Every structure is written in C-alpha cells, then in structure tokens.
Amino acid sequence: MRFRMTALHNKHSFALKAEASDYLAIKKLSDLEKIVWTKDSWILGAGSNTVFTQNYAGQLIHNCLSGxxxxxxxxxxxxxxxxxxxxxxxxxxxxxxxxxxxxxxxxxxxxxxxxxxxxxxxxxxxxxxxxxxxxxxxxxxxxxxxxxxxxxxxxxxxxxxxxxxxxxxxxxxxxxxxxxxxxxxxxxxxxxxxxxxxxxxxxxxxxxxxxxxKLPDPRQIPNAGSFFKNPVVDESHLEQLLKEYPDIPYFRINESQIKLAAGWLIDQAGLKTCSFGGAGVHQKQALVLVNRGEATGDDVLQLAQRVRQEVNKKFAVHLSPEVRLLGEKGLLSL
Ligand SMILES: Cc1cc2nc3c(=O)[nH]c(=O)nc-3n(C[C@H](O)[C@H](O)[C@H](O)COP(=O)(O)OP(=O)(O)OC[C@H]3O[C@@H](n4cnc5c(N)ncnc54)[C@H](O)[C@@H]3O)c2cc1C
Missing domain, CATH: 3.30.465.10 (Uridine Diphospho-n-acetylenolpyruvylglucosamine Reductase; domain 3)
Structure with missing residues (x-):
C-alpha cells in the first residue's frame, strides 16, 4: 500500500514530528517486487533505532511482514x-x-x-x-x-x-x-x-x-534506547584514563581493545541535566537521550553534538551514534 504525506511521529520511538512524502507498507513478499529502488529509499522496521530529524523526502519502505x-x-x-x-x-x-x-x-x-x-x-x-x-x-x-x-x-x-x-x-x-x-x-x-x-x-x-x-518506556518518554555506542579504546588510552579516573568502568574485549561505558562518560562530563529545547539526557541513564515533549530534530542533533563535544574534551574519547539519524534524504552523520 502506497501513501503520500504520512505522519511519522508514531512510526519511530523518538516520536519527533515528521512526515514521509512517499510511504509504502510491505505486507507480503510479492510487494517487494514492485518497488523501484532509489538512492533516497529507506527500509523501516518498528523505528526504535531510527530518529527522523526532518520530513523524509525519499521513499520509506515499512516492513509489515508477518508469520x-x-x-x-x-x-x-x-x-x-x-x-x-x-x-x-x-x-x-x-x-x-x-x-x-x-x-x-x-x-x-x-x-x-x-x-x-x-x-x-x-x-x-x-x-x-x-x-x-x-x-x-x-x-x-x-x-x-x-x-x-x-x-x-x-x-x-x-x-x-x-x-x-x-x-x-x-x-x-x-x-x-x-x-x-x-x-x-x-x-x-x-x-x-x-x-x-x-x-x-x-x-x-x-x-x-x-x-x-533503568530504561524509560518509549510509550511514556519517547526515546531510541542507547543513543551512542560504548566506545572502544586501546591499552595506552585506558592507562591514561585510569591515572585520572581510577573508578572508570571498562570491559576488556581482547588483548588490545577495551570497551568503556558511554553512559558513565556522559554522566561524569556533567551532562545529566543537559537539554536543548525539548530534547534532554535521561536522568536515570545518561546514555539515553529523550524527547521530553515537543522536541524538534534540531534539538536532538544539537544535544547529541554537545554531548559528543563535552565527552571528547574531558576524556579524549570519540562517541559515535548507535541510532540511525535520518535527515530529509537519508542518513546524517553528527
Ligand atoms: C527503550 C529502548 C531500549 C533498547 N535497548 C536495546 C538493547 O538493549 N540492545 C540493543 O541492541 N538495542 C536496543 N535498542 C535499539 C533497538 O531496539 C534495536 O536496534 C532494534 O533492533 C531496532 O528494531 P526496529 O525494527 O525498531 O529497527 P528500525 O529502527 O526500524 O531500523 C533500524 C535499522 O535497521 C534497518 N532495518 C530495519 N528493518 C530492516 C529489514 N527488514 N531489512 C533490512 N534492514 C532493516 C533500518 O534501515 C535501520 O538501519 C533499544 C531501543 C529502545 C527504544
């Protein structure tokens, strides 16, 4: 089924107001055969790892296959x-x-x-x-x-x-x-x-x-779960961090790679009360950014950039988004 101008706030768990200009619901396998793929097409599941920061101008292909x-x-x-x-x-x-x-x-x-x-x-x-x-x-x-x-x-x-x-x-x-x-x-x-x-x-x-x-229920406080991935650093970086922050939590993935807790870094960078417009860092779990009501895509992007900058300034650690941030024509990078 194909629709023009479909509201997206109920199709992604961050619930930002946005619309898709070309929306298709895939209900059976044969629906896939009719699609003409273009560069600005996007496959959507339940939208719990996707943030529509703007109206989506491309073709949105919504997966509704069951069984x-x-x-x-x-x-x-x-x-x-x-x-x-x-x-x-x-x-x-x-x-x-x-x-x-x-x-x-x-x-x-x-x-x-x-x-x-x-x-x-x-x-x-x-x-x-x-x-x-x-x-x-x-x-x-x-x-x-x-x-x-x-x-x-x-x-x-x-x-x-x-x-x-x-x-x-x-x-x-x-x-x-x-x-x-x-x-x-x-x-x-x-x-x-x-x-x-x-x-x-x-x-x-x-x-x-x-x-x-621990985690806010997206039906009550819209969010997309962990906004950033837990960053991975090498041994020498960890040693430097341990000198200054002996309590820093970490998990050794293998001999050369160590995973840090992004939520802890955000918390320690003093960002737990940080907000931009309607978007904020969740009080109980700093790794989750939330829509406190009327957040716009711009609020979310500004907040995410601020979090990244502050964490980088304090720990020299680069946070990359775990969520898929979508702009008008496809994926955005922070
Ligand atoms: C409160 C909360 C808690 C969460 N906790 C966790 C957690 O503990 N661990 C974890 O790993 N994740 C977690 N997540 C993230 C999210 O739940 C997962 O990433 C989930 O798999 C996303 O599913 P979705 O259908 O909503 O994906 P969408 O957001 O719709 O899509 C995510 C990505 O998958 C692609 N995609 C979707 N369907 C298809 C398909 N059929 N074919 C090809 N590509 C496709 C999309 O293009 C997009 O790139 C959490 C999210 C929330 C809101």
Whole structure:
C-alpha cells in the first residue's frame, strides 16, 4: 500500500514530528517486487533505532511482514521468523513454550528483521549467537538470496547489513537455532543475584524488571534506547584514563581493545541535566537521550553534538551514534 504525506511521529520511538512524502507498507513478499529502488529509499522496521530529524523526502519502505514457525531436532529448536514480527513477542513466546535461549534479549523493542542489522545485544548475549541464516531480497537487483551467519560480519552493534552499499537489502526472514543443551548466562552484574540454576523464565522476568527500572518506556518518554555506542579504546588510552579516573568502568574485549561505558562518560562530563529545547539526557541513564515533549530534530542533533563535544574534551574519547539519524534524504552523520 502506497501513501503520500504520512505522519511519522508514531512510526519511530523518538516520536519527533515528521512526515514521509512517499510511504509504502510491505505486507507480503510479492510487494517487494514492485518497488523501484532509489538512492533516497529507506527500509523501516518498528523505528526504535531510527530518529527522523526532518520530513523524509525519499521513499520509506515499512516492513509489515508477518508469520513464523518453530521446528525441533534432537539437539535444538529451529525458528524461522518473518522480519516484520515483533522481537520481544518471540522472546516471550519461546520462553513460555519452554524453549530457552533468548531470555537475556527480552524487552528490546523493534522488529525481528532489524535485530541482525545491529546485532542486538543485552545482558551478555547477542543475537549473532543464535542466527543460522538471514533471508534477503535485494530491492535494487530484484533477487532473493540467503546469507549464512558466518557471512553476516556480526560485530558489536554491527553487521554487513549496516553497510551503505547494502542499503537495498531487505531482510525478509531470520533463522535462529536455540540449542537444547542450555545454561543461563548470568555474568552481567544485574543478573548475578539470580540462583545459578535459574530457568529461562526466571532470567527473562529479571531482565524485564531491570530494564523497566533503568530504561524509560518509549510509550511514556519517547526515546531510541542507547543513543551512542560504548566506545572502544586501546591499552595506552585506558592507562591514561585510569591515572585520572581510577573508578572508570571498562570491559576488556581482547588483548588490545577495551570497551568503556558511554553512559558513565556522559554522566561524569556533567551532562545529566543537559537539554536543548525539548530534547534532554535521561536522568536515570545518561546514555539515553529523550524527547521530553515537543522536541524538534534540531534539538536532538544539537544535544547529541554537545554531548559528543563535552565527552571528547574531558576524556579524549570519540562517541559515535548507535541510532540511525535520518535527515530529509537519508542518513546524517553528527
Ligand atoms: C527503550 C529502548 C531500549 C533498547 N535497548 C536495546 C538493547 O538493549 N540492545 C540493543 O541492541 N538495542 C536496543 N535498542 C535499539 C533497538 O531496539 C534495536 O536496534 C532494534 O533492533 C531496532 O528494531 P526496529 O525494527 O525498531 O529497527 P528500525 O529502527 O526500524 O531500523 C533500524 C535499522 O535497521 C534497518 N532495518 C530495519 N528493518 C530492516 C529489514 N527488514 N531489512 C533490512 N534492514 C532493516 C533500518 O534501515 C535501520 O538501519 C533499544 C531501543 C529502545 C527504544
């Protein structure tokens, strides 16, 4: 279905006022065949990692594909889920059916199709752990193909699907394999209080409780989750920072790379009360920027730039956005 001038405030969780001049809802696979891909086309899922800072002048292709199935082998449960399905609903559905695996990824907003795009992760687990195959329809070349997990280039909040040259790849379905030989992942500090023999349902309830306490619900306070990625620094940079800030939290990824907590850096840079117009830093979780009511795209961009500048000035650390910031014709960089 194609519409002209469609309101976007209810199609992205930051809820900024914006309109799309050309909006298409994809409800079945054959809808994809009719699309004429242009450079200013954009694929939209549930909009929880997307911020429309202006009216969108290009073609907006909204994924509304539905359906999915679960099968079983001796060793695993195999899921094949249409990309427009809601991610959290599949987490709860599987856990309630006694199928463990996805519990740490509960309450992450958004569609199944966007989950591999940024390799969603939370509480010590990333979706890449379970992906076996991603089904793709290339809207530019009008052909379908499958990508095995090993070819998806999964990394921290990254994958092959984020590359500009693959912007026309529409993910149609995601295949996950959940091993029956399961043990809870409880290393993350918020989950360490749980008994080591917790079942998936207990872990999921705890994750939901922690998230509800920490993160603003976009339905009440519009936001797009973590606005910035946690930055990665090298050993010598960490040593310098530790001299001045012995309490700085960090996580060693490997021998040469160390991940810092962007929320801590923003907080320590004195930005917790920082705001521009209707956009502000969330009081409980500084990594989340929020729309306090009537924020404009300009407010959000100015606030994000200020946060980046101050963190860079204080810690010589460069923050890059985790969210997809969209201007009139496509992706913006800060
Ligand atoms: C309150 C809150 C908490 C969050 N917590 C987390 C968290 O803990 N961990 C985490 O990783 N993320 C988190 N996020 C971010 C967000 O939930 C995820 O990035 C989610 O996967 C986005 O899904 P979406 O459908 O809303 O994507 P959208 O915002 O619609 O799109 C995101 C990107 O994926 C692309 N895309 C979407 N669908 C497709 C498709 N079918 N084919 C190809 N490309 C596609 C879009 O073009 C865009 O580049 C949070 C967000 C919010 C608002």
């Amino acid at each position: 999915g199935e679960i099968s079983e082998t001796d060793d695993s449960y195999e899921l094949c889920i249409a990309s427009g399905e809601n991610w959290h609903e599949w987490v709860t559905r599987t856990v309630r059916q006694g199928i463990p695996g996805l519990e740490n990824l509960a309450l992450i907003p958004g569609s199944v199709g966007a989950a591999p795009v940024q390799n969603i992760g939370a509480y010590g687990v990333e979706i890449s752990r379970f992906v076996t195959q991603v089904d793709v329809y290339d809207l530019a070349e009008h052909r379908s193909f499958h990508l095995a997990a090993a070819d998806c280039q999964f990394a921290y909040r990254d994958s092959i699907f984020k590359k500009v040259e693959h912007a026309s790849w529409f993910i149609t379905a995601v295949h996950l394999s959940l091993p029956k030989d399961w043990a809870p992942v409880l290393e993350y500090p918020d989950l360490q209080g749980l008994p080591v023999r917790s079942d998936a349902s207990q872990v999921m309830q705890k994750v939901i409780e922690v998230r509800q306490n």
